[in-house]
Amino acid sequence: MTDLPLTSSHWGTYRVETVNGAVKALHPFEHDADPSPIGPGIVDVIDGPTRITDPMVRKSWLEHGPGAAPELRGREPFVAVDWDTANRLVAAEIDRVRTDYGNESIYAGSYGWASAGRFHHAQSQLRRFLNCIGGHTQSVNTYSFAAGEVVVPHVLGGFREFVYGEAQWDDVIASGELVVAFGGVPIKNGQISQGGVGNHVQRNHVQAAADAGVQFVNISPLRSDVMAEADAQWLAARPSTDAAILLGLAHTLIVEELHDRRFLDRYTTGFDRFEAYLLGHDDGIAKDAAWAGAISGLGADTITDLARRMATSRTMLSVSWSMTRQDHGEQPFWAAIALASMLGQIGVPGQGLAFGYSAMNSVGNRYARLPVIALPQGANPVKTFIPVARISDMLLNPGKAFDYNGGRYTYPDARIVWWAGGNPFHHHQDLNRMVEAWRRPDTIIVNDWCWNAQTKHADIVLPANTTLEREDIAMAGLDPFIVKMDKAIDSIGNSRSDHEIFRGLAAELGIEDAFTEGRTEREWLEWIYTETRRVCAGNDVELPTLEELERDGWFEVKAPQKQPTRFEAFRHDPEAAPLQTPSGRIEIFSETIASFGYDDCLGHPAWFEPYEWLGQDNVGDALHLVSNQPTRKLHSQLDHGSVSRSGKIAGREPLTVHSTDAAARSLSDGDVVRIFNERGSCLAAVVVDDVVRPGVVQMSTGAWFDPGRDELDDTCKHGNPNAVTRDKGTSRLAQGPTAHTCLVRVERFDGVVPPVTAFEPPVIERQ
Ligand SMILES: Nc1nc2c(c(=O)[nH]1)N[C@H]1C(S)=C(S)[C@@H](COP(=O)(O)OP(=O)(O)OC[C@H]3O[C@@H](n4cnc5c(=O)[nH]c(N)nc54)[C@H](O)[C@@H]3O)O[C@H]1N2
Ligand SMILES: Nc1nc2c(c(=O)[nH]1)N[C@H]1C(S)=C(S)[C@@H](COP(=O)(O)OP(=O)(O)OC[C@H]3O[C@@H](n4cnc5c(=O)[nH]c(N)nc54)[C@H](O)[C@@H]3O)O[C@H]1N2
Numbered sequence: 176m177t178d179l180p181l182t183s184s185h186w187g188t189y190r191v192e193t194v195n196g197a198v199k200a201l202h203p204f205e206h207d208a209d210p211s212p213i214g215p216g217i218v219d220v221i222d223g224p225t226r227i228t229d230p231m232v233r234k235s236w237l238e239h240g241p242g243a244a245p246e247l248r249g250r251e252p253f254v255a256v257d258w259d260t261a262n263r264l265v266a267a268e269i270d271r272v273r274t275d276y277g278n279e280s281i282y283a284g285s286y287g288w289a290s291a292g293r294f295h296h297a298q299s300q301l302r303r304f305l306n307c308i309g310g311h312t313q314s315v316n317t318y319s320f321a322a323g324e325v326v327v328p329h330v331l332g333g334f335r336e337f338v339y340g341e342a343q344w345d346d347v348i349a350s351g352e353l354v355v356a357f358g359g360v361p362i363k364n365g366q367i368s369q370g371g372v373g374n375h376v377q378r379n380h381v382q383a384a385a386d387a388g389v390q391f392v393n394i395s396p397l398r399s400d401v402m403a404e405a406d407a408q409w410l411a412a413r414p415s416t417d418a419a420i421l422l423g424l425a426h427t428l429i430v431e432e433l434h435d436r437r438f439l440d441r442y443t444t445g446f447d448r449f450e451a452y453l454l455g456h457d458d459g460i461a462k463d464a465a466w467a468g469a470i471s472g473l474g475a476d477t478i479t480d481l482a483r484r485m486a487t488s489r490t491m492l493s494v495s496w497s498m499t500r501q502d503h504g505e506q507p508f509w510a511a512i513a514l515a516s517m518l519g520q521i522g523v524p525g526q527g528l529a530f531g532y533s534a535m536n537s538v539g540n541r542y543a544r545l546p547v548i549a550l551p552q553g554a555n556p557v558k559t560f561i562p563v564a565r566i567s568d569m570l571l572n573p574g575k576a577f578d579y580n581g582g583r584y585t586y587p588d589a590r591i592v593w594w595a596g597g598n599p600f601h602h603h604q605d606l607n608r609m610v611e612a613w614r615r616p617d618t619i620i621v622n623d624w625c626w627n628a629q630t631k632h633a634d635i636v637l638p639a640n641t642t643l644e645r646e647d648i649a650m651a652g653l654d655p656f657i658v659k660m661d662k663a664i665d666s667i668g669n670s671r672s673d674h675e676i677f678r679g680l681a682a683e684l685g686i687e688d689a690f691t692e693g694r695t696e697r698e699w700l701e702w703i704y705t706e707t708r709r710v711c712a713g714n715d716v717e718l719p720t721l722e723e724l725e726r727d728g729w730f731e732v733k734a735p736q737k738q739p740t741r742f743e744a745f746r747h748d749p750e751a752a753p754l755q756t757p758s759g760r761i762e763i764f765s766e767t768i769a770s771f772g773y774d775d776c777l778g779h780p781a782w783f784e785p786y787e788w789l790g791q792d793n794v795g796d797a798l799h800l801v802s803n804q805p806t807r808k809l810h811s812q813l814d815h816g817s818v819s820r821s822g823k824i825a826g827r828e829p830l831t832v833h834s835t836d837a838a839a840r841s842l843s844d845g846d847v848v849r850i851f852n853e854r855g856s857c858l859a860a861v862v863v864d865d866v867v868r869p870g871v872v873q874m875s876t877g878a879w880f881d882p883g884r885d886e887l888d889d890t891c892k893h894g895n896p897n898a899v900t901r902d903k904g905t906s907r908l909a910q911g912p913t914a915h916t917c918l919v920r921v922e923r924f925d926g927v928v929p930p931v932t933a934f935e936p937p938v939i940e941r942q
């Protein structure tokens with residue numbers, strides 16, 4: 176087995192078995208303690224009807240040019256063309272748009288996860304290419320935790336550097352007593368690490384902590400967010416009420432004098448303003464346990480008990496990234512920082528604050544931080560940007576002003592939209608609104624390898640190959656394993672690597688040398704690896720030569736014996752090791768944010784009623800839809816493969832419904848239901864299970880969007896939750912996505928159940 180080619184993906188490392196030049200099986204990597212079943216899902220779809228084998232152009236666009244019949248996007252046949260034709264069409268369109276409108280009118284935020292592999296990173300290739308021709312409008316922040324990325328730097332002086340190997344599991348296991356996990360510790364999500372995983376560790380860490388006597392509290396609408404073996408206490412709060420719970424805990428600490436005044440005085444600023452707010456001096460409302468217990472549905476006693484336990488235990492507070500993807504998603508993270516400050520345990524190993532254990536395999540994992548080198552993208556002369564989740568707003572409102580993090584900016588007039596390695600028909604909210612927005616640009620170009628909703632809604636599709644069809648190196652700096660990814664099979668059809676796609680376009684535009692710098696793909700790979708090796712050597716980390724890496728296939732970078740706990744130095748001496756905030760301290764009150772004057776994000780953490788939630792008036796029989804990350808895939812990737820499909824019910828996405836809510840609607844297992852609200856609707860298949868809180872339904876993201884035709888026009892027949900989620904920013908501060916705040920109605924679908932067509936390719940005409 177160990178002589179089979181190796182490959183790496185965001186969900187793990189595998190050995191590839193081929194027969195006669197075709198992929199037969201993917202086998203788990205021999206050093207992976209807990210391999211993910213996701214990988215083999217590619218085997219039956221790498222080739223076949225969903226694979227895009229040639230460049231494709233939407234029929235009206237080909238016949239009538241840019242902007243032709245945009246309402247037919249997603250409904251029209253494609254015409255297969257050769258690469259020369261595709262390159263000519265794309266180059267001419269780039270030239271037209273940059274000449275007539277300027278490079279700002281090329282939107283290439285192109286958000287998304289693409290594939291693992293340092294060189295063949297689709298977005299890097301796209302940006303490098305566009306930067307060679309004068310630049311493009313870009314996006315900032317992520318769908319993962321935009322609200323955190325924007326608010327936390329104001330409060331702690333940084334964010335990403337606190338997320339991954341920071342609050343280490345090793346320390347929790349050695350000395351922790353209590354893990355209070357908002358959004359749980361979802362092992363399903365720990366399957367993933369951006370850029371590749373060698374060894375999955377989250378399950379074993381939770382188990383080791385539980386074995387060591389650490390107690391878990393799972394504050395989540397979903398019981399399974401902490402694995403059963405950890406025997407967690409489940410506090411099934413109403414979704415999107417986390418900020419209120421955190422404030423109620425904070426209030427309880429004050430009235431019971433359990434807060435660490437010494438820590439607050441020495442390490443934080445602005446606690447008095449927050450305290451006044453908690454006590455209700457501003458608005459007459461005490462944010463006490465009764466108040467929080469009522470909002471969250473947990474009751475006052477639960478909040479009080481938890482506050483006391485947290486104050487008297489060695490406590491790790493973990494806030495999952497999902498909490499940022501709710502309305503006012505800035506608040507839970509900020510409130511959690513304030514609460515952890517009040518507990519006074521920040522900077523002590525095994526205690527304090529963690530951002531999302533098991534959101535990815537790397538969170539809490541001890542590993543050496545490598546300064547890995549990426550493909551240089553060059554400089555983008557265009558400074559225009561949008562917050563990533565404002566894509567529909569931008570397309571619908573060119574020239575309109577928007578707020579972001581203290582600034583006021585204007586949406587550009589995007590004429591070309593280009594995606595390579597991401598899928599807005601997966602990731603964006605309110606897909607009906609996006610379909611509308613998608614009619615605005617003149618030209619939509621997508622590089623991808625399969626006929627998903629995104630490629631079906633494009634004008635020009637440039638077929639990419641997959642990781643199994645090219646060589647690369649997995650080396651993202653978030654995992655101890657460096658893996659030489661082998662080319663296991665030849666490219667399917669006429670597909671090309673993204674690099675090769677852009678090289679062809681660069682040649683057409685006369686800038687090939689600028690794009691390639693005279694290097695072949697292999698020479699780029701060698702350059703990236705030897706540069707990384709050189710920089711690592713300067714940091715006292717010895718990596719093997721490329722020859723040695725290729726001989727062995729992989730290399731495990733030794734973890735440091737002891738990694739200093741983040742904030743340890745700050746705790747030791749806050750003057751000598753200040754935070755990168757204006758005050759050098761933890762900003763429980765931020766003068767900077769207060770100075771922005773936003774009514775939806777104040778100078779301190781606060782509770783804002785979400786735009787829709789179970790506690791609102793007239794909630795009626797509405798249910799809160801939690802559309803969390805899928806267990807059997809990463810986002811939409813490989814939804815068409817056997818592993819993901821094995822989780823569907825008669826081909827449709829499952830919707831988990833509590834037994835009382837099922838009974839009230841006469842629903843039983845396997846029933847097809849319509850999930851709807853004023854924004855849209857989708858079908859799904861019912862699973863009755865009390866793993867969800869009453870009033871909450873759960874449906875994973877990732878089912879390929881499959882709007883019906885004719886009588887079911889805007890209903891997604893397959894079960895994509897973004898058919899019903901709302902497209903509104905978290906606040907004027909971060910403008911992050913708010914998918915997790917969503918009310919729906921659910922009813923049995925009594926009509927003739929339409930077939931799922933998500934995995935059918937479009938009609939293709941060959942010239
Ligand atoms: N309702 C709801 N929506 C959500 C979320 C949620 O919790 N709820 N979560 C959000 C989050 S956190 C995220 S990160 C986003 C994820 O959203 P995305 O990252 O956009 O989702 P993916 O499905 O990973 O999209 C990657 C695309 O790249 C393609 N691809 C893979 N490899 C290659 C390659 O080598 N070259 C090219 N050209 N293409 C390739 C894949 O086929 C796929 O279409 O979704 C967000 N959306
Ligand atoms: N298998 C798999 N793993 C993944 C991914 C994937 O697609 N598949 N995606 C990866 C990516 S890009 C990211 S960003 C991370 C995301 O990691 P997370 O943000 O942690 O992912 P989610 O699954 O959306 O949310 C975790 C849990 O939060 C709970 N939750 C939802 N709403 C609320 C709420 O209002 N309050 C509380 N307290 N809990 C709530 C849900 O029950 C959910 O299971 O996952 C990564 N890991």
Ligand SMILES: [Mo]
Nearest residue numbers: 317318319320
């Ligand atoms: Mo994400």
